[in-house]
Amino acid sequence: MASKVKVATCSLAGCFGCHMSFLDIDERLLDLLELIEFDRSPINDIKTIEGIVDFGFVEGGLCNAENVHLLKHFREHCRVLVSVGECAITGGIPSMRNHHTLKECLYETYIRGVGVENAHIPDDAELPLLLDKVYPLHAVVRVDHYLPGCPPSADAFWHFLTELIAGRDPNLPLQLLRYD
Amino acid sequence: MSPDSNRTFFLDGQEIPFREGQSVFDAAMSAGVFIPHLCHNPDYEPHSSCRLCTVIVNGRPFASCTQPAVAGQMVQSDTAELRAMRRTLTQMLFVEGNHYCPSCEKSGSCKLQATAYHLGLQDNHYPQFFPRREMDASHADIILDRDRCILCGLCVRISRDVDRKNVFAMTGRGIHTVIVVDSASGLLKDSRVTVEDEAVQHCPVGAILVKGKAFEVPIGERIYDKEPIAVASVRRFQAREALTHG
Numbered sequence: 242m243a244s245k246v247k248v249a250t251c252s253l254a255g256c257f258g259c260h261m262s263f264l265d266i267d268e269r270l271l272d273l274l275e276l277i278e279f280d281r282s283p284i285n286d287i288k289t290i291e292g293i294v295d296f297g298f299v300e301g302g303l304c305n306a307e308n309v310h311l312l313k314h315f316r317e318h319c320r321v322l323v324s325v326g327e328c329a330i331t332g333g334i335p336s337m338r339n340h341h342t343l344k345e346c347l348y349e350t351y352i353r354g355v356g357v358e359n360a361h362i363p364d365d366a367e368l369p370l371l372l373d374k375v376y377p378l379h380a381v382v383r384v385d386h387y388l389p390g391c392p393p394s395a396d397a398f399w400h401f402l403t404e405l406i407a408g409r410d411p412n413l414p415l416q417l418l419r420y421d
Numbered sequence: 422m423s424p425d426s427n428r429t430f431f432l433d434g435q436e437i438p439f440r441e442g443q444s445v446f447d448a449a450m451s452a453g454v455f456i457p458h459l460c461h462n463p464d465y466e467p468h469s470s471c472r473l474c475t476v477i478v479n480g481r482p483f484a485s486c487t488q489p490a491v492a493g494q495m496v497q498s499d500t501a502e503l504r505a506m507r508r509t510l511t512q513m514l515f516v517e518g519n520h521y522c523p524s525c526e527k528s529g530s531c532k533l534q535a536t537a538y539h540l541g542l543q544d545n546h547y548p549q550f551f552p553r554r555e556m557d558a559s560h561a562d563i564i565l566d567r568d569r570c571i572l573c574g575l576c577v578r579i580s581r582d583v584d585r586k587n588v589f590a591m592t593g594r595g596i597h598t599v600i601v602v603d604s605a606s607g608l609l610k611d612s613r614v615t616v617e618d619e620a621v622q623h624c625p626v627g628a629i630l631v632k633g634k635a636f637e638v639p640i641g642e643r644i645y646d647k648e649p650i651a652v653a654s655v656r657r658f659q660a661r662e663a664l665t666h667g
Binding site: 324327330331332333334336337339340374376377379380384386387388389391412413415418419420421 | 529
């Protein structure tokens with residue numbers, strides 16, 4: 242029997258909605274697990290990819306230095322990298338902060354915001370530095386394929402994954418192509 | 422041979438009849454062939470600025486919405502090259518603005534989104550510009566969200582030619598072009614615009630919206646949720662033709 246396809250996933254500046262929608266493939270997950278095995282993923286809580294995996298699915302855009310670090314880790318360790326969902330592909334809802342400077346965002350949240358007590362901008366060394374703007378993944382690394390939707394539907398995930406595993410270009414048919 | 426039988430041209434090899442004075446676009450849509458378009462609304466005069474409806478006529482590119490149909494001409498529309506050009510133009514419109522489909526009230530009824538679906542766009546290819554554009558929510562009933570504007574100029578043309586109010590105009594050049602409003606303050610609330618204006622009703626994207634109406638039709642039941650733009654737009658065009666020309 243051929244060895245299983247290795248898949249890694251992660252969520253950056255996203256809401257985990259794409260991961261939830263992926264799990265919505267329900268019992269088809271059992272069929273899928275005949276074909277794939279999960280490497281690093283929030284689904285199994287493995288934190289880093291050892292070696293090379295076949296497919297990396299990245300949800301969410303880039304809002305801080307830690308996002309960029311993890312994305313580069315994925316690019317280095319995934320044969321095929323997929324941008325999943327509106328945030329990964331365009332920056333999405335988090336990129337609405339790009340209307341304002343980072344300073345304005347921090348002041349509004351931590352200094353002037355409603356109900357703020359002990360107003361100060363958090364600066365703990367543990368906190369990843371925020372980027373000047375929220376960026377889509379392809380602004381930083383090469384991306385091989387894009388799976389749009391907010392989130393992509395379970396059927397879109399299923400179609401996309403099965404096409405990818407079959408070695409075809411994962412083009413979504415019209416009825417599965419949505420940006421909202 | 423009746424006089425009218427001379428009035429046909431060939432579109433991707435299909436013989437298309439036309440009436441004297443019809444554009445290539447109108448004749449194609451009458452015959453049930455969809456040509457992607459954004460700045461053109463068949464209810465109004467064509468403008469040929471978005472170039473999405475570009476076709477090759479006798480070897481040269483023309484905007485089909487303003488190109489008169491001529492007997493015997495050979496027209497190509499559904500070619501790999503033209504599809505690639507339409508994809509590129511649409512991707513550029515997406516990255517030049519701030520189009521947040523998941524939070525946009527127009528999602529499902531938006532011609533930009535539906536056209537991107539038609540063209541099979543799964544990504545925007547280019548870097549996002551993230552331009553900073555001003556929103557005008559000053560009017561009690563109407564909102565102007567410039568983030569979503571694709572500068573098709575339809576509101577400018579309709580307000581000038583149909584509403585006869587000249588509420589909207591474009592200013593700036595190139596990437597700095599924006600829609601401006603005719604009022605002393607530059608705000609919609611001080612202009613002559615009203616919700617009855619046709620210019621307000623026909624924005625193809627979510628840039629001009631009537632407040633409080635956004636979710637009257639729920640997501641999932643909107644124009645292009647029910648059928649793709651290629652089907653919806655040809656159906657609408659043919660219904661309009663039947664009314665006007667029997």
